[in-house]
Amino acid sequence: MKIDVVLGLQWGDEGKGKIVDVLAGRYPAVARFQGGPNAGHSLQFEGKSFVVRSVPSGIFREGSTNIIGNGVVLDPVTFREECNNISRMGITPKDKIIISKKAHLILPTHKLLDAANEAAAGKGKIGSTLKGIGPTYTDKISRHGLRVGDILAPDFKDRFEKLKQRHIRQISDLNFDCDPEKGEQEWMEAIEFLKSFRLEDCEYFVNNWLEAKPMLAEGAQGSLLDVDYGSYPFVTSSSTTIGGVCTGLGVPPSRVGHVFGIFKAYCTRVGSGPFPTELFDETGEKIRQVGHEFGAVTGRPRRTGWLDLVALKYTAMLNGVTDLVMMKSDCLDDFETVKVCTGYKINGEVTDRVPFDTQAEIEPIYTEFKGWNTDLTGIREEKDLPAAFKDYIKFMEEFIGIPVKVISLGPDRNATIER
Ligand code: IMO
Numbered sequence: 001m002k003i004d005v006v007l008g009l010q011w012g013d014e015g016k017g018k019i020v021d022v023l024a025g026r027y028p029a030v031a032r033f034q035g036g037p038n039a040g041h042s043l044q045f046e047g048k049s050f051v052v053r054s055v056p057s058g059i060f061r062e063g064s065t066n067i068i069g070n071g072v073v074l075d076p077v078t079f080r081e082e083c084n085n086i087s088r089m090g091i092t093p094k095d096k097i098i099i100s101k102k103a104h105l106i107l108p109t110h111k112l113l114d115a116a117n118e119a120a121a122g123k124g125k126i127g128s129t130l131k132g133i134g135p136t137y138t139d140k141i142s143r144h145g146l147r148v149g150d151i152l153a154p155d156f157k158d159r160f161e162k163l164k165q166r167h168i169r170q171i172s173d174l175n176f177d178c179d180p181e182k183g184e185q186e187w188m189e190a191i192e193f194l195k196s197f198r199l200e201d202c203e204y205f206v207n208n209w210l211e212a213k214p215m216l217a218e219g220a221q222g223s224l225l226d227v228d229y230g231s232y233p234f235v236t237s238s239s240t241t242i243g244g245v246c247t248g249l250g251v252p253p254s255r256v257g258h259v260f261g262i263f264k265a266y267c268t269r270v271g272s273g274p275f276p277t278e279l280f281d282e283t284g285e286k287i288r289q290v291g292h293e294f295g296a297v298t299g300r301p302r303r304t305g306w307l308d309l310v311a312l313k314y315t316a317m318l319n320g321v322t323d324l325v326m327m328k329s330d331c332l333d334d335f336e337t338v339k340v341c342t343g344y345k346i347n348g349e350v351t352d353r354v355p356f357d358t359q360a361e362i363e364p365i366y367t368e369f370k371g372w373n374t375d376l377t378g379i380r381e382e383k384d385l386p387a388a389f390k391d392y393i394k395f396m397e398e399f400i401g402i403p404v405k406v407i408s409l410g411p412d413r414n415a416t417i418e419r
Pocket residue numbers: 008011012013014038039040041126127128129130131132133134219220221222225234235236237270271272
């Protein structure tokens with residue numbers, strides 16, 4: 001069987017949680033392959049809403065298995081908190097979650113280092129979520145990290161102490177003032193909690209599973225935040241694109257099936273970095289308010305702008321997207337005109353490529369559409385969609401060369417049209 005993939009094609013917050021939750025009914029297992037608690041995936045069903053951070057969005061589906069893969073970085077404290085909240089919904093996380101022993105642990109000092117790095121960067125700061133993501137992946141790549149499986153080793157505390165002391169030296173080099181012991185006791189308690197879970201060599205589990213049953217991989221962040229293809233250095237520290245599925249779960253590329261590429265009908269970005277179609281006017285503010293574009297994790301107001309098809313075509317190419325999934329078009333119901341960016345003008349020249357120098361002065365070239373001025377939220381069938389809206393989608397499909405297979409018209413599970 002195949003592992004199908006859901007991933008974000010923009011700067012995160014595309015609505016991956018909702019789509020994974022919708023699709024999870026068809027996949028008995030959902031796996032996270034990268035990122036960590038910098039993710040905030042919102043789900044809404046039966047009048048309830050929930051935000052998951054490290055736990056896969058399949059958790060609320062009956063009988064589902066949820067895998068936290070080796071490519072993920074795990075903060076035991078956030079994880080325990082999340083599990084406690086899930087337990088209150090009448091679900092027993094321990095019965096439904098399997099964690100890779102090779103996933104790396106976020107230490108309390110990783111978070112301090114994140115803050116220290118950002119403070120030292122001043123105006124050039126990334127706008128990190130300060131969850132310790134960058135420093136944890138740095139330790140992984142530089143071969144200093146601690147992994148989930150290490151918590152079972154007799155010398156775990158010594159290894160923790162050694163890494164902590166290393167971090168303290170780094171923090172001191174950055175002249176950052178903080179208490180390095182802060183949160184340590186809580187962290188150690190959360191490590192004990194983690195020990196009660198199924199910790200496995202997940203690559204065996206995943207490949208065995210795929211012999212008989214399908215699985216869904218749930219991306220976090222978005223392709224434009226990918227450490228290689230995003231607007232470096234204003235990116236996250238993991239491979240958010242398709243290759244991350246293979247390295248983050250231990251599955252060969254031949255196992256990958258459908259790739260669902262999720263995007264919003266407009267763009268948002270949190271944190272710093274280039275954003276060619278960003279709006280600083282009333283329209284941008286209107287999108288923010290109508291779309292409730294405030295961070296699910298940090299509460300920060302998100303930057304907003306028109307849909308960027310140049311960037312979308314690029315990320316669809318990188319991921320080999322088979323099915324486009326369009327989110328939140330209902331948020332544009334009340335606009336006289338709707339714009340999409342179809343080219344960049346850089347130094348007087350027009351291009352349809354994302355340039356190496358993402359800091360370059362980019363002037364977006366727009367194609368304008370007449371707004372559909374119809375309330376889409378109650379529509380459940382393709383035939384009831386207004387003609388202006390259908391034209392808009394057709395244009396997009398032709399530009400990118402990939403069909404829009406799913407249209408989401410509201411946050412609830414049921415507000416979804418499959419084509
Ligand atoms: P989900 O999965 C949106 C952004 C941060 C910052 C940059 C680096 O909910 O879509 P990091 O903490 O990873 O070092 O921050 O990446 N960022 C996200 N933006 N959605 C996310 O996740 C994000 N995770 C990280 O705002 O600009």
